[in-house]
Amino acid sequence: MAAGYLGERVIDDIDVEVRTGEAVAIVGSNGAGKTTLFRAIAGLLSPMAGRVLLDGRDLTRRPAHRVARAGVAYVPAERHLFPAMTSRSNLHLGAYPRRPDRATLELVYDLFPRLKERQRQHAGTLSGGEQQMLAVGRALMARPRLLMLDEPTTGLAPKIAQTAFEALEGLKKEGMTLLIAEQQVPLALSVADRGYVLENGRIRLSGTAEELEGNPEVRRAYLGVV
Amino acid sequence: MRAAILDGIVLGLAFGLLGVGMTLVYGLGGVLNLAYGQIVVLAAIVISLVMEDSHPTVLAALVGVLAAAGVAVLLDLTLMRPVYRERGEERTLLGLLLTLGAAFVIGGLLAWRYPAGALYIFVGGDPISVIGVPMAVGSIWASVIALAAAAILLLFFGATTFGRGVRSVIQDEVGARLVGINPSLVRTVIFALSGALAGVVAITQSMSGPLTVNAGFELTTFALIVTVVGGLGSVAGAFLAGVLLGVVNTLSAHYIGQYITTIILLGAAALTILIRPRGLLGR
Numbered sequence: 001m002a003a004g005y006l007g008e009r010v011i012d013d014i015d016v017e018v019r020t021g022e023a024v025a026i027v028g029s030n031g032a033g034k035t036t037l038f039r040a041i042a043g044l045l046s047p048m049a050g051r052v053l054l055d056g057r058d059l060t061r062r063p064a065h066r067v068a069r070a071g072v073a074y075v076p077a078e079r080h081l082f083p084a085m086t087s088r089s090n091l092h093l094g095a096y097p098r099r100p101d102r103a104t105l106e107l108v109y110d111l112f113p114r115l116k117e118r119q120r121q122h123a124g125t126l127s128g129g130e131q132q133m134l135a136v137g138r139a140l141m142a143r144p145r146l147l148m149l150d151e152p153t154t155g156l157a158p159k160i161a162q163t164a165f166e167a168l169e170g171l172k173k174e175g176m177t178l179l180i181a182e183q184q185v186p187l188a189l190s191v192a193d194r195g196y197v198l199e200n201g202r203i204r205l206s207g208t209a210e211e212l213e214g215n216p217e218v219r220r221a222y223l224g225v226v
Numbered sequence: 227m228r229a230a231i232l233d234g235i236v237l238g239l240a241f242g243l244l245g246v247g248m249t250l251v252y253g254l255g256g257v258l259n260l261a262y263g264q265i266v267v268l269a270a271i272v273i274s275l276v277m278e279d280s281h282p283t284v285l286a287a288l289v290g291v292l293a294a295a296g297v298a299v300l301l302d303l304t305l306m307r308p309v310y311r312e313r314g315e316e317r318t319l320l321g322l323l324l325t326l327g328a329a330f331v332i333g334g335l336l337a338w339r340y341p342a343g344a345l346y347i348f349v350g351g352d353p354i355s356v357i358g359v360p361m362a363v364g365s366i367w368a369s370v371i372a373l374a375a376a377a378i379l380l381l382f383f384g385a386t387t388f389g390r391g392v393r394s395v396i397q398d399e400v401g402a403r404l405v406g407i408n409p410s411l412v413r414t415v416i417f418a419l420s421g422a423l424a425g426v427v428a429i430t431q432s433m434s435g436p437l438t439v440n441a442g443f444e445l446t447t448f449a450l451i452v453t454v455v456g457g458l459g460s461v462a463g464a465f466l467a468g469v470l471l472g473v474v475n476t477l478s479a480h481y482i483g484q485y486i487t488t489i490i491l492l493g494a495a496a497l498t499i500l501i502r503p504r505g506l507l508g509r
Binding site: 042043044063064065068069073074075076079080081082083084085089092093094096097099138139142 | 387388390391393394397398400401402403404405406407408409
């Protein structure tokens with residue numbers, strides 16, 4: 001895939017695969033093109049070349065709402081919650097156009113008990129961590145085939161970021177297929193099976209999480225090991 | 227005093243009904259539909275023509291409401307497409323220009339074909355006493371219709387899945403797309419609803435006096451004021467603002483003079499922008 005803005009390719013020659021039940025991390029520094037890649041997959045940005053396939057179904061250039069209904073849930077870093085609605089209404093809308101499914105709602109509340117306590121509170125008044133939980137919860141309500149999380153730790157205190165990734169670990173155990181973009185490489189590799197290192201819009205390295213953790217370049221550039 | 231306040235509430239409910247159709251469209255896509263008043267007039271002319279054919283008033287009213295909704299959808303599917311392709315300031319400006327153009331075209335055509343066109347739905351009967359003030363039956367009917375419309379709208383937006391979907395587009399369009407809502411479809415449906423409401427406005431306005439073919443821009447002006455004061459995209463805000471402004475209007479007409487009331491209403495809108503830019507109940 002290649003994608004970008006105003007004729008300028010931000011990402012190019014990208015080939016990423018996520019298998020069912022797998023957690024895959026896209027790591028890279030700020031501006032590497034992670035968000036552009038996610039937006040292009042989610043249909044918020046039309047790719048300049050390449051294809052998006054879900055279970056063999058071509059989703060390329062479908063509008064975002066069609067991609068969402070096809071089973072790809074995208075949680076952007078800015079979350080895009082509905083601020084003047086209660087957190088419960090936000091969750092209910094995640095299941096749109098169906099009625100929210102009770103079992104899925106229970107699963108979300110099990111994963112994030114905090115959301116149950118806050119169900120009557122407006123999304124705009126939640127803390128950063130709670131908003132992130134709500135954004136993930138809203139995405140889960142659609143029972144997606146693939147959950148894409150862009151920088152899930154943005155704006156979170158280190159301890160809360162840690163908790164967020166523990167929740168992702170739990171999701172993975174439930175069998176959810178995950179694609180995670182993250183600048184905090186150690187956190188990302190702690191939950192991922194495989195990873196891709198994105199640099200200047202191209203894939204620089206790829207491999208299993210262990211391979212990447214052991215790679216000297218990755219260790220120097222992203223893991224702070226000299 | 228009591229009569230003035232009661233008259234103000236009647237007028238205010240009419241204002242609220244007028245504003246709600248404009249505020250919903252604005253909340254959804256940042257477009258102020260300056261042709262709104264002309265759509266009301268179009269509905270009025272259609273209703274009067276059907277009534278002239280000696281069809282029952284209720285049937286004529288229904289045809290008028292459907293015609294207004296149809297014209298609104300037509301506008302959305304043609305004129306509004308390039309508008310919604312733009313973002314931010316460009317969208318607002320293009321929206322203003324194109325709907326203003328539509329206002330001139332619709333208003334002009336109607337005034338040319340039906341220069342003496344007017345709708346007056348006469349509701350007979352002796353005035354009914356409300357807390358000691360005699361009220362015309364037509365005014366009471368108009369208020370009941372406005373209240374019913376408000377109740378139905380609040381129920382629709384509060385309790386139905388599609389209504390929630392509409393609110394989600396107003397609050398965060400990207401978020402709405404990510405949960406599988408098609409904002410373009412939502413906007414078309416709301417444009418249709420807004421047109422239908424314009425048809426209802428034509429009915430209620432003509433129950434207390436004739437609605438003439440030239441009333442378009444005045445109606446648009448009042449709808450704009452209600453939109454600004456009530457808060458963008460808020461149904462409850464539109465009706466609250468409508469009633470407040472209605473009471474202000476009749477009180478100032480009663481104690482100062484009719485000539486100054488429009489200026490006072492515009493002043494209220496300006497003051498709202500200065501003090502509370504979100505409007506009474508806006509986000």
